Amino acid sequence: MNRIDPKLAATLRQPRELIDAGLAPVDAVAELEQVAARYAVAVTPELVALIDPADPADPIARQFIPSADELVEQPGENADPIGDDARSPVGGIVHRYPDRVLFKLVHVCAVYCRFCFRREMVGPGKASALSDDAYRAGLDYIRSHPEIWEVILTGGDPLMLSPRRLAEIMADLAAIDHVKIIRIHSRVPIADPERINPEMIAALRVEGATTWIAIHAN
Template identity: 40%
Template sequence: MSRIGGHLPVGITPYYAALIDPTNPLDPTRKQMVPVTDEFVTSPGEADDPLSEDAHMPVPGLVHRYPDRVLFLVTNFCATYCRYCTRARMVGQTGEYHFNQSQHQAAIDYIAANPQIRDVLLSGGDPLSMNDDRLEWLLSRLRAIPHLEFVRIGTKIPAVLPQRVTPALVKMLRKFHPLWMSIHFMHPVEVTPEVAQSCGRLADAGIPLGSQTVLNAGVNDNVETMRELMHGLLKMRVRPYYMYQCDPISGSKHFRTPVEKGLEIIEGLRGHTTGYAVPTFVIDAPGGGGKIPLVPDYYVGRDGDDVVLRNYEGKQYRYRDPVAKS
């Protein structure tokens, strides 16, 4: 049976599979990685490419949605295949995306020809699934573009294949600063000594690390789990960055949570723990509208020259803020 016009493969590293509790059918890692029949059921509002990435590609594999930055899809290979993946339409399968050198070169040429582009995010697929030489070729070509201010890499490999983060890899990466990295983390069970070592190597190489987490029903959709994850990330020098509402890809209903659940989690973190531990909750707008942040409403209203605010405990406070008299 096919899904999204093809097959999202099943793939999981031995290291990551070892985190699954074999006695627990509801194990959070199992839920993310092992397919169930629900993913073959397409519900209203779902689409194969809900963010309309394919419609914003001036050259294959390069998404140019915002004027000053691009998303450069460099491979369709991943170390693990997440059943809720936004790019389930393309990862792990052959098709119109070839990700060969000529495709990479066409994307690099486009970036070089558009001086308004100051920021490139390498993603895929997982860029760290490429070998060091290939990655170095890409990074060196991008770094040679004078108007490019910095490069980011989006990856899940430090969390699911920490052995890939070798001294040789980080020695190569550190040549291309400023280089930033966003690492996909989902659950506190991922915070292990091996992952701490992989993140430590990257941080020691001067690469600022941020996290990206997708809200998944039955995986991480409660305050306690998310708080434990965020605390674990800070201990590994990974700054919680984005918490995403799960994108409505075809067959994702069983993963998606009500939007209010995300707000509840942010409310349960903000003020209750270190500010650095609170990610930004966003919905990537279907149709290509970009990331839209959602925050609980702490602004109660205005009372003359006072602004009435609500704190994390629900208590109200007044901030004197005279209305400008013209």
């Protein structure tokens, strides 16, 4: 079956589409194409509907509409500003605090925030998800560290996973005795609320661990 997801088709990803929607100036196209080649762009219809195109300082637009300013690099800027790499014992895992880890499963998002501090890890040229081998290595790391009681699934956006895959991951994590909390950070409930359907809700409920959802909304 070759069906185009209407939500994917309606999401604005190209500078030309932003300009046609009145969300960026026509004369910015060349610079915005340079930005889009480096950092992913996606603005879902739900977010477009919240933007007032007549307001040059619209606070929703400022979060999601790319700007030529993103091409400016200041001395001292760092591609990994929060130091994930230095605290990553295996791919996809960040172990910063003794009792919890980040598990970064996917490298795609429903919407791409211009302020993202993991923007070098998502978008153009990046794999869309951890490989199976890296996923299993991450699980093994969590299994072998009994001090880890909380696993945080985070950016990219874990709710971009299919409910089927998410259910498998939740079950894998909940099967580890010392993992008691699975926390998911997501903008999907705001950016693409239709993804939060009964199948997704069912995938998030799991025996053996408590699920927390941290909804990111600015």
